[in-house]
Amino acid sequence: MGATRTLLLCLALGGGLWAAFVAPAQAGERVASLNLCADELLLRLADRADVASVTWLARDPRGSTVADLARDVPVNRGLAEEVAAEKPDLVLTGAFTTRTTTSMLRRLNVPVMELNVPQSLDEAYAQIKAVAARLGVPQRGTRMIADMKQAIATLPPATGPAPTALVLRPNGFTAGRGSLADEILTRAGLDNLAARLSPDRLGQLTLEEILAAKPDLLIINGADDAPPSLADDLLHHPALAPYAAQGRLVSLPPRLWACAGPQLAEAAKRLAAARLRIAP
Amino acid sequence: MMRLSLLLALLTLALMAASVALGPVPFDLTAAIGDLFAGRPTLEALVLAELRIPRAVLGAAVGFSLGLTGAALQGLMRNPLADPGVVGVSGAAALGAVLAFYFGWSSVFALALPLGGLVGAGLSTALLLVLARRGASTATLILAGVALNSLAGALTALALNLAPSPYAALEVVFWLMGSLSERSFQHVALALPFMAIGWGLVLATGRAMDALTLGEDTAQSLGFSLRRTRLLVVGGAAACVGASVAVTGAIGFVGLVVPHLLRPLVGHRPGRLLLVSGLAGAALTLGADILVRLIPTRPELKLGVVTALIGAPVFLLLLRRLRLDGE
Numbered sequence: 001m002g003a004t005r006t007l008l009l010c011l012a013l014g015g016g017l018w019a020a021f022v023a024p025a026q027a028g029e030r031v032a033s034l035n036l037c038a039d040e041l042l043l044r045l046a047d048r049a050d051v052a053s054v055t056w057l058a059r060d061p062r063g064s065t066v067a068d069l070a071r072d073v074p075v076n077r078g079l080a081e082e083v084a085a086e087k088p089d090l091v092l093t094g095a096f097t098t099r100t101t102t103s104m105l106r107r108l109n110v111p112v113m114e115l116n117v118p119q120s121l122d123e124a125y126a127q128i129k130a131v132a133a134r135l136g137v138p139q140r141g142t143r144m145i146a147d148m149k150q151a152i153a154t155l156p157p158a159t160g161p162a163p164t165a166l167v168l169r170p171n172g173f174t175a176g177r178g179s180l181a182d183e184i185l186t187r188a189g190l191d192n193l194a195a196r197l198s199p200d201r202l203g204q205l206t207l208e209e210i211l212a213a214k215p216d217l218l219i220i221n222g223a224d225d226a227p228p229s230l231a232d233d234l235l236h237h238p239a240l241a242p243y244a245a246q247g248r249l250v251s252l253p254p255r256l257w258a259c260a261g262p263q264l265a266e267a268a269k270r271l272a273a274a275r276l277r278i279a280p
Numbered sequence: 281m282m283r284l285s286l287l288l289a290l291l292t293l294a295l296m297a298a299s300v301a302l303g304p305v306p307f308d309l310t311a312a313i314g315d316l317f318a319g320r321p322t323l324e325a326l327v328l329a330e331l332r333i334p335r336a337v338l339g340a341a342v343g344f345s346l347g348l349t350g351a352a353l354q355g356l357m358r359n360p361l362a363d364p365g366v367v368g369v370s371g372a373a374a375l376g377a378v379l380a381f382y383f384g385w386s387s388v389f390a391l392a393l394p395l396g397g398l399v400g401a402g403l404s405t406a407l408l409l410v411l412a413r414r415g416a417s418t419a420t421l422i423l424a425g426v427a428l429n430s431l432a433g434a435l436t437a438l439a440l441n442l443a444p445s446p447y448a449a450l451e452v453v454f455w456l457m458g459s460l461s462e463r464s465f466q467h468v469a470l471a472l473p474f475m476a477i478g479w480g481l482v483l484a485t486g487r488a489m490d491a492l493t494l495g496e497d498t499a500q501s502l503g504f505s506l507r508r509t510r511l512l513v514v515g516g517a518a519a520c521v522g523a524s525v526a527v528t529g530a531i532g533f534v535g536l537v538v539p540h541l542l543r544p545l546v547g548h549r550p551g552r553l554l555l556v557s558g559l560a561g562a563a564l565t566l567g568a569d570i571l572v573r574l575i576p577t578r579p580e581l582k583l584g585v586v587t588a589l590i591g592a593p594v595f596l597l598l599l600r601r602l603r604l605d606g607e
Contacts, residue, residue, distance in 0.1 A: 063446075170447055171447070171579075172462070172579075204578055204579055206304045206461075206462070206580075207331060207462055208303050208304050208305045208327055208331055209304050209305060211305075211323055211326060211327055212305040212307075212323065212327070214323065226445065227382070227384065227443065227444035227445040227448075228381055228382055228383075228384060228386070228387055228445060229382065229443070229445035229446075229447040229448050229451060230447070230451050230454055231445075231447035231450075231451065232445065232447065234462055237330070237462060237464055238330050238464045238465060238466060239326060239327070239330035239331055239464065242321065242326065
């Protein structure tokens with residue numbers, strides 16, 4: 001008898017917790033975001049009136065794909081004080097950014113939803129679904145996912161052997177095995193050389209190693225209008241000039257495949273188009 | 281002296297060859313050189329022309345500049361601890377280059393990068409000479425250098441944090457420690473002309489430096505203008521250190537260690553010390569740059585780490601010896 005009661009209590013408590021976890025936002029719930037990827041999902045999915053604030057990064061068109069949506073939304077700089085003062089009903093954070101602020105908000109009993117960095121398209125779809133559900137707009141999430149799947153399914157079909165490709169990011173980082181970028185390359189019909197060269201997801205390569213790998217296509221993962229830095233300087237090194245001269249260099253802004261969202265399909269489209277150019 | 285110069289020049293050439301032969305991807309060097317001269321656009325020729333040769337040339341030129349300037353500053357200030365890194369000339373050059381690079385001036389006008397370094401180096405050298413002329417002791421001069429270095433370092437960090445690029449703040453290590461990694465012929469072309477002018481200006485002071493050891497009055501009575509010598513050293517140091525730091529960051533201690541090792545070999549004559557210090561500076565920098573590529577770290581170790589590991593203990597030894605001499 002006692003055991004049954006304990007069990008029932010546990011079930012009730014557990015059910016209650018579960019309900020609290022998935023409880024969708026009600027109308028008028030205000031949501032803040034502390035991470036650029038979360039900003040993009042929040043601005044795309046939620047009603048404008050429900051957005052308490054997004055990061056200041058969301059307004060910079062160089063890094064953000066939602067700069068126009070963020071123009072008239074309040075912005076924060078990821079500090080606990082400013083976000084807590086907005087008294088949001090939910091805060092979206094990234095798993096690797098503003099850790100101190102996130103733990104401070106938890107101590108203040110502000111509900112926090114933490115977003116991981118997706119490592120595959122499936123993880124990206126799952127994240128969109130989870131955020132849309134939490135924001136109380138599951139149908140908008142479903143539509144976004146369906147559009148992305150549709151765009152990726154209608155990419156030009158790959159014929160013949162896949163051309164090899166290598167991603168070059170600022171400071172010589174690449175997109176290695178098991179990363180979201182790796183999967184997008186594969187979907188676009190390209191063979192990611194870094195998956196063989198670099199042991200981890202974000203391997204760092206020297207220019208000499210990149211040239212020696214002889215990729216058919218070099219994907220420069222930097223914005224053309226990036227402000228000057230040594231990290232970006234590397235992307236314009238004269239040793240890479242033959243790739244540009246032979247039309248085997250494609251520039252892809254990092255904002256297109258850093259976060260879960262419809263821009264991932266855009267990245268796949270551009271890469272598939274580049275593949276068609278070099279291997280028609 | 282001739283034999284010593286020749287020997288050091290040969291050592292520098294050998295180290296440049298070793299530097300060219302060394303890289304993350306091993307390949308047949310003779311075939312690559314053949315391809316390069318025949319104009320065949322092979323991968324090996326590309327790596328050689330765009331990555332390895334610029335690195336070796338830049339290592340030699342920057343090392344020559346630092347060794348030469350160290351010897352010249354030590355001779356002119358008659359201060360054994362003067363070195364572009366220690367007295368803050370390199371730090372100020374880095375500040376100038378950072379302002380020119382990160383705020384977009386050098387993307388509009390390429391020469392702004394070496395010129396920024398030049399202005400920083402020139403201002404700090406002139407300031408130090410004013411201090412030295414007022415009869416400041418060795419200790420005062422070095423302390424002024426420490427202050428100048430801290431100020432330049434802090435302003436560099438501030439500038440990098442204010443810079444529009446999100447990567448800028450992380451790149452402070454390059455500017456304070458220096459590196460020859462992934463430099464290109466563009467950097468050689470930007471810096472080498474200024475460095476060559478600087479070498480000419482500094483080397484022209486050789487005989488005046490020797491005369492200065494007899495005292496300022498004697499030197500002047502022998503027909504050497506102190507003002508002219510000072511101007512040549514300030515201009516020369518600004519040109520070579522400014523241009524060097526603008527493309528490789530501040531590599532420390534080369535100008536401190538090298539003149540001290542060579543001084544007994546040239547009969548303690550500061551004029552003769554100049555050229556050999558330049559050559560030995562080139563050899564030391566190339567050797568350190570070979571070492572950072574042999575130590576398997578990722579990303580590559582900064583060059584200044586190795587030169588400081590060699591130079592800082594020498595600096596301490598020098599301080600100890602100076603105290604024993606009762607200064």
